[in-house]
Amino acid sequence: MSDVLSFGNPVFQQFAFYSGLVIGKTLLMGPITSFFRLSHDTYSNEEDCKLSKDKSLKPRFNDLTVERIRRCHQNDVENVVPFVLFGLFYVATEPYPEVASILFRTFAASRFLHTACYMVPLPQPSRFVCFLTGVGVTGAMAFRVFMTSSM
């Protein structure tokens, strides 16, 4: 029998794939922020302002696009990281593979849609629904982790 936390376990394999998608998406927000900082000539640090052609440029924190990307990135960190951490424990509870698969896919879809809602932006409550869907999936995994770990 394979270890529960190894690629010999199909639930772990699925978890690695969907976690990878959402962590990768979160990580990409960093270089995307850099790209918009450069194209919008908006920096947080004195030494970064030297990258601009405008030699009198000062740090500023009010570019609408850059701040929107940063809030989206922050929301990812606050939601994706708890999903992956709870997910590791959840996989260790040996859930039904079909249920696990639905939860992982729903979470990944909710986070990609959340980013779309934030970046377009789409009218509320579309983003709010995506956010709550993600929290709900993580909550469902958390429930099983507590059931198993408090036995």
Add this chain to the structure above:
Amino acid sequence: MSDVLSFGNPVFQQFAFYSGLVIGKTLLMGPITSFFRLSHDTYSNEEDCKLSKDKSLKPRFNDLTVERIRRCHQNDVENVVPFVLFGLFYVATEPYPEVASILFRTFAASRFLHTACYMVPLPQPSRFVCFLTGVGVTGAMAFRVFMTSSM
């Protein structure tokens, strides 16, 4: 013999339980922020302001309660995530179960008290002591991880 990172290991089971408490608490700060944004009519995005009855509402970032909750949430992310990540390695070092149990409980208690101190708010240095207790527990686990991994 069970795997060290599985519910067959009582230390892992305890770790899953107390990690679950603190990750769950961190995750809940998201919907709590949403609740106070709605009840205080304070939003970060133009499209969110349409949720308000006041059609001339603009994004604002100076609501004392919302900003306090956000700082508390941020402090959770900065402390709970390192605890859980170091904790996984710490459980893999096969620590004495009694010591592990004390560390996990102390950390969880320190973070719930930290939130209470932040939200009431209680006079300093109560919050600072809770913060340092959490850092100390994670530091103690880190010490064992370094001792084991640098052998």
Add this chain to the structure above:
Amino acid sequence: MSDVLSFGNPVFQQFAFYSGLVIGKTLLMGPITSFFRLSHDTYSNEEDCKLSKDKSLKPRFNDLTVERIRRCHQNDVENVVPFVLFGLFYVATEPYPEVASILFRTFAASRFLHTACYMVPLPQPSRFVCFLTGVGVTGAMAFRVFMTSSM
């Protein structure tokens, strides 16, 4: 044969060591922020201002050093956490130990240099290169995780 996620696996042992270095460094930014808040008499909360001798002190968010440390801390959270999470899956793919070792060391070096660049501060693009190096290492691990998990 040992479990892949245990200290019996030399790749896991190396991963624990280098992850520990970068998580520990991230965690330390918290107390360092506290130290500079106290020495610069700069606080975010009304109740913290009572720690000051100046009884009329108000919360403020414009101390250059404190805000710089906070941005550095935030950048750590946004990059170190994805590295460790992808790293767990990456170790489970059973990579060549020599390749894994190079990736872990490169990441750790890039993050310590990133902090040095941020704190001195060194002229750009030094910090930007460190940031992209870290993202590149995590991306390389992510690539292998996707190859293995989508099979």
